[in-house]
Amino acid sequence: MDKPDTKDKIMRAALVLVARDGFAGATTARIAAEAGVAEGSIYRHFKNKDDLMLALYRHIKGEAYLAVMQGYDDQATPHDRFTHIWRHIFAAYQADPDALLFGLRFAETPLMEKEGGQGHKEMAAVLTCLRDDGVTTGTFKTIAADLLISLFYAPIVTLLRAEIAGRQWDEEEISSACDASYDSWAVPIRPHDP
Amino acid sequence: MDKPDTKDKIMRAALVLVARDGFAGATTARIAAEAGVAEGSIYRHFKNKDDLMLALYRHIKGEAYLAVMQGYDDQATPHDRFTHIWRHIFAAYQADPDALLFGLRFAETPLMEKEGGQGHKEMAAVLTCLRDDGVTTGTFKTIAADLLISLFYAPIVTLLRAEIAGRQWDEEEISSACDASYDSWAVPIRPHDP
DNA sequence: GTCTATATTTGGATAGAC
DNA sequence: GTCTATCCAAATATAGAC
Known part of the structure; x- marks a missing residue:
């Protein structure tokens, strides 16, 4: 990343333009201009x-996956694993909000179907594995994995979108959001001895 | 809706095309052809x-709001109100999946900023009011309303997207999804007397 | 109000010199 | 590999007859 070559510059330019102006705003002419190439x-x-x-989308997803796996311990408790992944995804996209916006916009494009879910697969596999383990130990509800994954991402996207729009979140609010997401996964704790 | 005039036909055609092929696929030529007009x-x-x-987006949001308010009792318990709204939004978009897809795609467009959140306001107000009441009674967590709203919509969107892709959900799965969403709002129940 | 025909602009992509 | 110049297709929007 120290010496971005032409290819890197083109990809970053496309990323920035899509994040800023949507896919309609990212014409080849503007991408080239933004990248400073022909x-x-x-x-x-x-x-x-x-x-x-397509290459850009896969690159972003790959980067996010790497960031999330930093220091991940698949032997930890479901709760700790959940929190680890949530926090790391949050931090990764917080550091590169344009990547988040690009991913969201790309997903509403016909290209997404062509993509075939390749980019998503790695992350989905980790989350699905976590879900399965938690279901086995009775920690998590028996709900379709894709549903839980959407409940996982929802607050991350919302927090960061608001942040992009200028809002500030303190540590407690972020923590609460992570907890609320966790509660959507967890089997509710009921008074077992009334 | 029995005698759709030209304006209605144009709007429906645009809706269908955006839902099917994204905004890039909804050119004026194709909209006209789909609508059967010049x-x-x-x-x-x-x-x-x-x-x-823009008109289409606001129309859709208005329709969804009307559907949700059918038989809504703002004196019911937070849990019942939550379930009522969740079920009605789900049913409304299930009946018109193209409207859901249009809304999601529109939101990733520069037009969304221009829109100014007008279309969203009515529904957001109802949900925010529900949240506030629930917070007062100690039923819901004290978390930013927009965060809870995203946890509200997440499973609805995911369920229906999967359904559009051909998946079938039974009543129990839908019910579980609604419950999981509710659990993300609710203050966790802890054993108060060990 | 609706159509046909057309003006105008812009987008994606290529050819060929350096 | 990069640039300049250019082609071709397609998209938005308008003009004017019916």
């Missing part, structure tokens, strides 16, 4: 525009 | 394409 150069590194966007 | 007719009813999309 429009034709895009096609030396990518087959076409779709290819660029 | 391209020029679009501009007799809308100032321009953005105006059409």
